[in-house]
Amino acid sequence: MKCRHCNNSLEHVFADLGTSPPSNSYLREDQLNKPELFYPLRVKVCESCWLVQAEDFTNREEFFSNDYAYFSSFSTTWLLHAKEYVEKMAARFELGKDSFVVEVASNDGYLLQYVKNLSIPCLGIEPTKSTADAATIKGVPTLQDFFGVKLAESLVRENKKADLTAANNVLAHVPDINDFISGFSILLKDNGVSTFEFPHLLQLAEHTQFDTIYHEHYSYLSLIAVQKIFLANGLEVFDVEEIPTHGGSLRVFAQKKNVGKHSISDRVRKLLEEEKRLGIDTISFYNGFQNKINDAKNRMLEFLIQANRNNSKVIGYGAAAKGNTFINYAGIRTDLVSFVVDKNPHKQNKFLPGSRIPIYSEQMIKEKKPEFVVIFPWNLKTEISSQLSYIREWGGKFVVAIPELEVF
Ligand SMILES: [Zn+2]
Known part of the structure; x- marks a missing residue:
């Protein structure tokens, strides 16, 4: 490779998680008698540019399923994050009714709705039909397409150069990272700014967040790697913020190389130094991660086996990528986690890929009164444990497996 x-x-x-099906290939009941396709889930590191990357086995179109799409507006925490982002950017870069904001992977318009509220013209680009349609219904102009050089060039031909572009939690999901980044350097006005948010590799490695590894997630990014990749594709990083989303992400600010007017912030230099100090540009940083993964997985299995011996009922919250990676790598089946619940009605009454654990609505928690609820999206544990606080009425407890086993 x-x-x-x-x-x-x-x-x-860097990490070898065996084999698993694509994490959004939920099964209907009539598919339970049929086989599933399992692909190797292995992540390697480039010793030249330090891009950490998953091996690619399928077409990305297979990963964009309209039926099971994630609607960003389902998470109140994420909506608040989007609103704050828009307010900060509009103030910092003095955006107004003559500006143009483009968001790539704009989902259901969760972020651009706030841009629209400020009367700033905007455009969303989103490949998944169901979410793009939801955005259009909200009145957020949305183009259903994948972003790259070709699309950027056609937008420029239509006079749609951007003052600000946002790309949140998409950079890591793009197979052709060079084409994707080049697209922004084409789309930006000379004084325009592109921001990108993505989970920080440093957090993944330090906090054993191995369940953020799944087939749709091609790149695991450090600032060192991002700076190199951006420069090679016409963008210069001029600022960076560390933000708490997804267990610790970076928000990187970039401008057109040799053209942009923003001076390089001290925060860029400091974070690059911090990554170097921890050895992100040395192979020793990447050794030993597999042992940390196995340790976290084994501790969770020990807990589940003990709960099973005590006849305690354990269920899961969240039928999404993180949970699927963990469950499939650990080999968890219905004897250890009897069902999971999820807010997304499209997933309810289906089965998790690989493990075939059934998915129900939250109502099932109230009916079955489990002793333990495993929160698979550990990054949302505060929001979810408060939403499900009623499990305390029957002595129920929450469990998270990452960064380490916690029962609370
Ligand atoms: Zn490389």
């Missing part, structure tokens, strides 16, 4: 950015051959494995 060759590096997606620099074409160097990849020798070093």
Whole structure:
């Protein structure tokens, strides 16, 4: 396998999670008698540009399922994050009715609705039909497409250059990272700004967040790697913020190389130094992660086996990628986690891929009164444990497995 950015051959494995089906391939009841396709789930690191990357086995179109799409507006925490982002950017970059904001992976318009509220013209770009349609219904102009050089060039031909572009939690999901980044350098006005939010590799490694590894997630990014990849594709990083989303993300600010007017913030230099101090540009940083993964997985299994011996009922909250990675790697089946619940009605009454654990609505928690509820999206544990606080009425407790086993 060759590096997606620099074409160097990849020798070093960072994490090997065996095999699993794509995490959004939920099964209907009539599919339970049929086999499933399992792909290797392995992440390697490039010793030349330090891009950490998953091996690619399927077409990305297979990963964008309209039926099970994630609607960003389902999470109140995420909506608040989007609103604050829009207010900050509008003030900092003095955006107004003559500006143009483009969001790539705009989902159901969860973020651009706040741009629209400020009367700033905007456009969303979103490949998933169901979410793009939801945005259009909200009155957020949305183009249903994948972003890259080709689309950027056609927008420029239509006079749609951007003052601000937002790309939150999409950079890591893009197979052709060079084409994607080049697209922004084409789309930006000379004084325009592109921001990107993505989970920080440093947090993944330090806090054993191995369940953020799944097939749809191609890149695991450090600032060192991002800076190199951006520069090679016409963008210069001029500022960075560390933000709490997804267990610790970076918000990177970039401008057109050799054209942009923003001076490089001290925060960029400091974070690069911090990554170097921890050795992100040395192979030793990547050794030993597999042992941390196995340790976290084994502790969770020990807990589940003990609960099973005590005849305690354990169920899960959240039928999404993180949970699927954990469950499939750990080999958890219905004997250990009898069902999961999820807010998304499209997933209810289906089954998790691989493990085939059934998915129900939250109502099932109230009916079955389980002793333990495992919160698979550990990054939302505060929001979810408060939403489900009624399980305390029957002595129920919450469990998270990452960064370490916690029962509370
Ligand atoms: Zn490389």
